[in-house]
Amino acid sequence: MTHSDQISDSDQMPRSAWLCEYLARLEDEQVMAQHGDARILAPAHRLELDPEGWATAAKVAAAMGLRHAGLWADCLDDSALAAEDRAIRMQACLEHAGDYLVLETQVPMLRPVLASQASIYPGVDRLERHAHDLTGLELTSQPDGRRWTRHQAWPEDRFPLRGDFPLAGEPVGRAPADADYPFGRVQGTGVYEIPVGPVHAGIIEPGHFRFHAMGEDVLQLEERLGYVHKGIEKLAVGRDPAGLARLAGRVSGDSTVAHAWAACQAMERATDCIVPARAQALRGLMAERERVANHLGDIGAVCNDVGFAFAHLQCGRLRERWQRRSQALFGHRLMMDAVIPGGVAVDLCDKVVEELREDHAQLKSEIVPIFDVVADHPSLDDRLMTTGVLSEADARQLGCTGYVGKASGLAFDVRRDSPYAPYDGLAMDGAILAEGDVAARVRVRMAEIGNALRWMDRLLKSLPDGPICAQLPEAEAGAMGLGIIEGWRGEILSFIRFGPDGRIARYFPRDPSWFTWPALERLIHGNIVPDFPVCNKSVNGSYSGQDL
Template identity: 35%
Template sequence: MEIFNGGNVASADIPDLSAADFRREVVSRCKADARLVNLFGCSLEQGAVRLFAILGQDDEASLSIVSTCFSADSPSYEAITRDLPAAHLFEREIAEQWAIMPKGHPWLKPVRYHANYRGVADLWPDIAERPIPGSYPFYAVEGEEVHEISVGPVHAGIIEPGHFRFNCHGEEILHLEIQLGYQHRGIEPLLCAGDLQRGVLLSESIAGDTAIGHSLAFCEVIESLAGVVAPPRAQALRAVALELERLANHVGDLGALGMDAGFLPTSAFFGRMRGDYLNLLLALTGNRFGKGLCRPGGVLFDLDSGMADDFCGKLRQYKNEFEEVSALLFSRPSVLARFEGVGVISSGDARELGLVGPAARASQLEHDVRVEYASGMWQYHHIPISLSATGDVYARALVRRQEVMRSLEFLLKILPGLPRGSVQVPIGPVRPNALAVSMVEGWRGEIMHVGITNSQGRFARYKVKDPSFHNWFGLAQAMRGGEISDFPLCNKSFNLSYCGHDL
C-alpha cells in the first residue's frame, strides 16, 4: 500500500500478509529496487503483535507499507536478515521489544537491554535486571596472535557512552563490534504515554544535536493525523532551522576530522565557526540547538525582515570564511594522505547495509529525503544531492563540504523572500486508528517517525528511527582491515548518535 511522506492511512487498510508472504514481499522488493526504510512492531490486543515494514523506492520517490500479525502463542518467524542484511538491527530490536524470535538470525543479540513491551518472558532471561549489559556475547576471533582491545562505555573525550570491542592482529583490525544501549531512556513508550506538550519536548531530546530534525518529524506526524498543514512561513522557518542545524554539525565535523588528522589550524577555525551557526539558532529560537522552535501546527518564533537581513549578511560572511578554511583543509597533503583510502565502504556494501545520509552519499548512493521525499519548503527549492564515489574518510568529508555550501546557498536564496502570513495554526483532535509517517533529512541522514493511534486517538505506538540506527554497522564494516589508529578518524567521519540509537 502506498503512503507518502507526511501522509497517514487507516491502520485497518494496511495489507495484512501471512508471515511467509510478508517475508517474501520485503526480501524480493528489496532485492529488486526498494530499500528497507523501517521495520517495527506494534502491540495489538491480547498479546498479539503486528509487524510493519516500510519500503522506499527512492528512484520513484514512493513509500509503501505492508504488515503481518503474530498471535500471542506463535511468536516466531523466519529471520529476514539472512537474505537482507539491512534488516539485521531492526530484527534484533523487534526481538527485544516484543519477544518475537526471528529464527535463524545470524547475530541475535540485545540492543538496549530492557524488558519487552508485551509483558511476557524476554528472549534473554534477566535482561532487564542487571544495570550494566554484562552478558553480551561478543564475537571473538581466536588464535595465538589475536588480541582484543575494549574501550568504553566511558570514553576519553566529552562524548556519549558506548562499548567498542576490537579483535586485532597486530595493528590490523580483524573485526570491530559496537555494543550500545547505555543511553536508553525508553523514549518510545514515553512518547505514547504523555500529552502533546510533553511529546514535543521529548522529541527535542531524542538526540540534542538533532533537536530540529526530530521535533520537525514529530510535528509532521501530529499535523498529518490532525489534518492540519503548517502555514508556509512556518515551513520556511523550519527549513531555515534544519539547515542551520546541518551547517553547525557539518562544520564542526570537518573541524574534528582536521583535528584527528593532526591539522590543528582548521580544527580551531571550524570549531569556532560551528558556534556561529548555533548562535544564529540562538538568535532565532532562544536556544543554541533550536529547542523550542517546532511545535505541532507551526513554529513559536518568527523572523522579521530586519533579522532576516542580518542573517543573510552574516551567512554571506560565513560562506567566505568557510570557503577559505575548507580550501586550506582540503589542500594539505598531510591531511589528504590521512583521509584517502581510510575506512572504505564500497557502494555495494553501503546499499546492502542500508546506509543513509552523508555516509551513504559518500559511497555514491543517491539518496536524500529533501530531494526524493520532499516536503515543506523543499518542494519549492531543490537542493542538489552531494555525492562522492570513493567511500572513504575523504569522501565523507567532501560530501559534508559540498552540503555546507549547498545549505548556505539555499538559506541565502530563501531568507530574503520568506512566505508571508502566520507562523502557527491551532491543532485539533488527531485521527483515531491511523498510522502516520514523516521523514526528515537530518544532518546525519534519514529520520523517520511513525505514529499509530488507537480508537481513542491516543498513540498506541510511536516509532522513532534515527539515521544512526542504520549507520552504526557501517562504521564497524569500515574498520575491517584498517588499523587501530584509523579508528578515531573513521569514527569522526561517521559521527553517529548514541542516544539517537539507544532512544
C-alpha cells in the same frame, strides 16, 4: 504541499510502475498482499501481508533493488482486548526512487512468531533485535539472535513495550553490568582483543567497541550499544502531541530539529493538519541551520583526530558564532523545542531576515579559505584518503543515507527524491562522491554546507507571510502517521499511532544511525587501530538516537 494535496495526488496518479511490478512478483511467489487504505501513512503506500509471506516479501523487494528503510513492532494489547485478540503488528518501510511502501503484518500475542528479514537485509538486523527485546516478538531464522537493546535492567522474559509492563519497571535493585554478552571471537597466533568503553576518553557518548587486532591492523570490530537506552518509546506512550514533540527533540540532541520535525510531520499527517507555509519555511531554515552547525563541528573534529588543530579551531569558532545566532533568533543554541505540532514556536521579523543573509554571506567567505586548506593539504590527504573505505555495495546493502551514503556513491536525499515542504517548491542541490573514504565524507559535508547556505538565501528571498502555527486537530483513535525528514545525518523516519484518547500509543523514531553504525564495522576492516577515532568521527553515528 499539504496533506490533502498528497492524498488527491495519489488517488489520481496511476500506482507507480515499480509497485505494480512488486505486486506481480509477490503474486508469483504466492504471497497474499492486500492494499491498505491509501490515506493511512500517506504519502507512503501500504500493503497488508499474511505473516507467512513476510520473509518472501523482503526477498522479492531485495531482488528488485528496493532499499529497506527500517522496521518496528507495535503491541496491540489494550487491556480491553481479550487475550486471544491481542497482537503484535510489524511494519517495514521500503523505498524506491523516493517512493515509500510500508509492509504490514500482524501476529497474535499468544504466539508472536514471525520470520526475520535480516538475512536478506542485514541493515535491519539490530532493528529486529531491538523489536524483540522491547516487544517479545520472536524472529525465526534471525541471523544473529543475541540481545541488543536489553542489557541487564529488566529480565529476559519481560518486554517494556507491552501494556502490562509498568513504566517504572519492576524492581531489580542495582542493574549489573552486561558482563557476559557473547562477543564474536577471532582466534589465532598474534590476535588480541581491545575492549573500549562504555566510558570513552573524550566528551562523547557511551558505547562499547570490541576490537580484534593483529599488530596494528583491525581484523574485526564489534559494537555493543544500548548503554544510553532511556525507554523513549515507552515514555512516549500516553503523551499529548506537544509532549511528544518535546520528547522527540531529545531523541538525539544534535538532531533536535530534525527529530522534532519528523515526529510533528507524522502527527500532522495522522490528523490531516495543514501546516502554514511560513511555518514550513521556518522549519526548513532551522533544519538547514542544524545541518550547517553539525557539519562545521564535525569537519573540524575529523581534522583534529589526525592532529590538524587549525581546522578544528576555525570550524569550532564558526560553529560557536552560528549557535549564538540560533540562540538570538530561536531562543535556544540548538533550537530545541522550536518545532511544535502544527508549526513553529518562534517567528522571524523582516529585519532579522536581512541580517541572516549577511550572516550567510560572511560564513561563505570565511569557509572558502578554510575548506580550501582542508580539501588540499598533504598531511590531511595522507591520513584521510583511502582511510575507512565503505564500498558502494556495502552502503547499499546496509541502507546508508546522508553523507555516509553520498560519499559512497548513493545520491539519495529525501529533500530531493521525496521532497516535502518547503523543499518541494525550492530544490536542494545534491552532493555525491564515489570514493567512500573519510576524505570523501568530509568533502560531501563541505559541499552540503555550501548547498545549505545557498538554499537558505533563496528561501529567505521568498519567505511566505502568514501564521506560524495551526491548531493540531484532535486525532482519531488508531490514526497513524509516518514522518520522513532528511536530517543532517540522513533520512529520519518517525512512526506515530494515536490511542483512543487522542494521546500517543506508539512512537518510533528511526534515526539514520541504525544503518551507519553497522557500516562503521565494515569500513574499519584493514585499517589500523589508531585510525579508528577518525573513521568513527567521519561517520558520527548517534548513540542516543540508536539506543532510544
